[in-house]
Amino acid sequence: MIKNNLLQRFFDGRFWALVLKEIQQILKSRQSVFLLIFPPTIQLLVFGLALSPNVDHLSLGLVDYANSAQSREFVSALIENDIFQITAAPTNETQLQQKVRNGQLTAGLIIPPNFDRDLNQGSSAEVQVFIDGVDANTAGIANGYLNQIVNHYNQQKNAVFNTLPIESQSRFLYNPGLTSSWFFVPGVIGVVLTLTGSLISSITVIREKDVGTLEQLLMTPASSGEILLAKIVPLFILLMGDVLIASAMGRFIFHLPFRGNFLIFYLLSGLYVFVSIGLGILLATLSRTQQQVVLTSFFFNAPIIQLSGAIAPIESMPKFFQILSWFDPLRHYVAIARSLVLKGVALEALFPNIIALCLCAAFLLTVSIRRFRSQLN
Amino acid sequence: MGLKRILSQAKKELAQFSRDRLTVALALVLPLGMLLIYGYAIRLETKNIPLSIQDFDNSPLSRSYVERLFATNQFIPTPLAGTSPLSSLDQGTAKATIVIPPTFAEDVAAGNGKVQALIDGTDVNNARVIQNSVRAVTNFFSQTLPNVQPPEGIRARVRIWFNPGREEALYIVPGIFGVVFWVFPSMLAAIAVVREKEQGTAIQVYASDLSATEWLLGKGLAYWLVAIAEALVVMGVSFLLFHLRLQTNPIPLLVGTAIYLAAAVSFGLFIGARGGNQNAAVQGTAILGFLTSFLLSGFIYRLENIPFPLSLISNIIPARYYILLTRDAFVRGSGWRSIWYVPIVVGIMGLILFRAATKSMKKMQLSE
Numbered sequence: 139m140i141k142n143n144l145l146q147r148f149f150d151g152r153f154w155a156l157v158l159k160e161i162q163q164i165l166k167s168r169q170s171v172f173l174l175i176f177p178p179t180i181q182l183l184v185f186g187l188a189l190s191p192n193v194d195h196l197s198l199g200l201v202d203y204a205n206s207a208q209s210r211e212f213v214s215a216l217i218e219n220d221i222f223q224i225t226a227a228p229t230n231e232t233q234l235q236q237k238v239r240n241g242q243l244t245a246g247l248i249i250p251p252n253f254d255r256d257l258n259q260g261s262s263a264e265v266q267v268f269i270d271g272v273d274a275n276t277a278g279i280a281n282g283y284l285n286q287i288v289n290h291y292n293q294q295k296n297a298v299f300n301t302l303p304i305e306s307q308s309r310f311l312y313n314p315g316l317t318s319s320w321f322f323v324p325g326v327i328g329v330v331l332t333l334t335g336s337l338i339s340s341i342t343v344i345r346e347k348d349v350g351t352l353e354q355l356l357m358t359p360a361s362s363g364e365i366l367l368a369k370i371v372p373l374f375i376l377l378m379g380d381v382l383i384a385s386a387m388g389r390f391i392f393h394l395p396f397r398g399n400f401l402i403f404y405l406l407s408g409l410y411v412f413v414s415i416g417l418g419i420l421l422a423t424l425s426r427t428q429q430q431v432v433l434t435s436f437f438f439n440a441p442i443i444q445l446s447g448a449i450a451p452i453e454s455m456p457k458f459f460q461i462l463s464w465f466d467p468l469r470h471y472v473a474i475a476r477s478l479v480l481k482g483v484a485l486e487a488l489f490p491n492i493i494a495l496c497l498c499a500a501f502l503l504t505v506s507i508r509r510f511r512s513q514l515n
Numbered sequence: 516m517g518l519k520r521i522l523s524q525a526k527k528e529l530a531q532f533s534r535d536r537l538t539v540a541l542a543l544v545l546p547l548g549m550l551l552i553y554g555y556a557i558r559l560e561t562k563n564i565p566l567s568i569q570d571f572d573n574s575p576l577s578r579s580y581v582e583r584l585f586a587t588n589q590f591i592p593t594p595l596a597g598t599s600p601l602s603s604l605d606q607g608t609a610k611a612t613i614v615i616p617p618t619f620a621e622d623v624a625a626g627n628g629k630v631q632a633l634i635d636g637t638d639v640n641n642a643r644v645i646q647n648s649v650r651a652v653t654n655f656f657s658q659t660l661p662n663v664q665p666p667e668g669i670r671a672r673v674r675i676w677f678n679p680g681r682e683e684a685l686y687i688v689p690g691i692f693g694v695v696f697w698v699f700p701s702m703l704a705a706i707a708v709v710r711e712k713e714q715g716t717a718i719q720v721y722a723s724d725l726s727a728t729e730w731l732l733g734k735g736l737a738y739w740l741v742a743i744a745e746a747l748v749v750m751g752v753s754f755l756l757f758h759l760r761l762q763t764n765p766i767p768l769l770v771g772t773a774i775y776l777a778a779a780v781s782f783g784l785f786i787g788a789r790g791g792n793q794n795a796a797v798q799g800t801a802i803l804g805f806l807t808s809f810l811l812s813g814f815i816y817r818l819e820n821i822p823f824p825l826s827l828i829s830n831i832i833p834a835r836y837y838i839l840l841t842r843d844a845f846v847r848g849s850g851w852r853s854i855w856y857v858p859i860v861v862g863i864m865g866l867i868l869f870r871a872a873t874k875s876m877k878k879m880q881l882s883e
């Protein structure tokens with residue numbers, strides 16, 4: 139059996155000589171070292187900082203035809219908690235509408251001239267609001283906030299008579315401050331491992347193909363399995379260094395809580411590193427040149443990242459894509475990372491994801507090794 | 516500068532490009548694939564949120580409250596995974612659990628009923644949406660109870676403009692154009708330049724009477740045409756699949772897209788001219804171009820949310836401006852009035868990139 143052979147040879151000198159050669163080659167090539175350190179750091183920083191779904195400081199334009207103490211009180215309640223911010227006070231409705239139309243304002247509020255009279259008569263006074271719906275998500279949240287503020291204001295005004303009999307109290311678990319980087323960073327660690335792992339492993343394989351040194355290697359007594367393993371082991375070691383860098387950045391820059399066991403997180407990240415290396419070797423066997431490798435890796439990585447839930451929630455995708463995402467190894471890693479970093483759940487809760495990752499790693503490594511070998515022979 | 520030489524250079528480039536079957540296929544399939552994946556898979560607001568209920572009261576009142584929660588179709592009932600209200604959240608099967616206390620019906624009769632919503636805060640955006648909708652449903656339910664007068668006071672009549680149904684595809688798909696039309700044209704152009712550098716054929720340029728500028732213009736022209744073909748395919752497919760419709764006259768979109776594609780090609784030429792080898796060049800465009808147009812352009816979340824040092828960078832990302840233009844063309848529809856500056860800004864950026872590309876090609880000429 140080849141497997142037994144591999145295991146035996148794992149401990150003999152020739153194999154480690156190969157590994158040493160690979161590590162030296164990676165470290166010698168400035169580009170690879172650069173690729174191992176620079177892009178992951180930048181990606182993590184930019185993703186973590188740039189993606190923020192916060193909806194606040196929305197620019198609001200106001201036309202207050204009533205211009206009374208009551209209308210001003212309502213306006214100040216509206217802008218009290220910085221969700222809306224008055225940035226324009228045009229003199230009439232047409233001007234206000236124009237500004238929303240051009241995208242200069244996110245929302246417009248019109249208080250009618252008979253505002254006071256309606257309120258004092260005990261009936262309700264109606265104010266008009268337009269919201270720029272170009273950004274559907276922001277518009278929805280802005281609308282929700284607006285209704286909340288108005289309700290709250292009404293309840294406060296006639297507190298004694300008219301409090302609603304049911305109140306809902308919300309508690310946010312795992313991320314009580316709703317810090318958006320806590321959501322993105324664990325996922326992005328997975329994204330970074332996917333991109334870096336697949337790119338570097340595919341390049342190390344394809345480079346030898348390109349330059350023709352693979353044939354030379356074949357003439358050595360090492361078997362093709364050994365050659366490949368010797369390529370995988372050093373990459374694995376270096377990528378595990380990437381995991382450490384990324385975790386440290388998560389901890390110290392983004393203040394992620396890491397509520398679960400870090401060792402388990404680290405080991406499961408190692409499992410995912412195998413997946414990304416397997417993917418990279420597979421890509422290398424699918425292409426002939428470095429350009430093609432980069433193009434095909436783009437072709438695979440974009441859907442892997444998008445369907446993983448690292449950036450947009452899986453539950454909101456159409457059914458077909460939700461099912462497809464079960465076959466996405468990154469989805470399972472992201473689920474594991476978020477659970478261990480934010481929720482601190484026990485290992486048992488992660489078993490389905492761990493099994494899926496194991497299957498993925500086994501599948502990718504076997505297929506890619508087989509293809510690699512058949513290409514050599 | 517010879518127009519003829521530029522044209523023949525472009526022709527040669529196109530002939531070479533069309534011979535490389537895999538690259539041609541990727542040039543068309545990759546943008547389409549990205550359109551499909553982003554177009555369908557990026558939805559920020561969850562519609563069918565799995566929700567668990569722990570109803571300790573189990574009275575007619577609490578049951579009708581629960582019914583009301585699910586009547587909105589925003590939530591999908593999910594059984595509790597264990598005995599604790601947190602069990603479903605820990606396992607990730609539900610995004611929120613509503614806990615109704617045993618004294619719920621009595622408390623409501625006394626005027627101070629409470630329900631507790633335990634919300635998974637992992638996904639910050641959805642956590643907010645869930646909180647808002649639980650609150651809205653609860654208020655609405657409260658108001659339908661007997662003996663409760665609807666709260667008097669101010670009523671806001673809200674109208675959502677441009678996209679009253681709040682379809683997210685209308686926001687996402689025009690944004691995808693900004694990413695796809697930047698990444699792929701630049702990648703192809705970068706590969707084209709760098710390949711010749713690596714194969715050594717670029718040096719022949721210096722031996723001929725073709726100047727570096729002409730050489731780059733010829734290549735640029737070829738890939739600009741390829742990019743236009745890509746853009747037509749991607750836009751055509753998204754008309755069919757995502758029901759995009761032009762809201763205004765098409766001229767700003769056409770002019771803006773042509774200029775944007777030219778800027779993208781210039782970016783590719785620049786990276787290609789600068790990159791030491793094709794690997795670095797391709798990765799440079801793939802990672803740099805993709806990351807910036809994806810993250811710093813306002814494609815997913817509002818530009819205003821990008822924090823300080825990054826927000827400076829986002830000012831020099833052409834995609835940021837182009838996305839304003841596509842969103843205007845397909846959703847807002849205010850025309851030149853609000854986006855007149857976009858073609859100018861993007862055009863200037865393209866020119867700077869092209870100038871930088873010719874400069875580094877010339878520098879190479881001297882050193883070699």
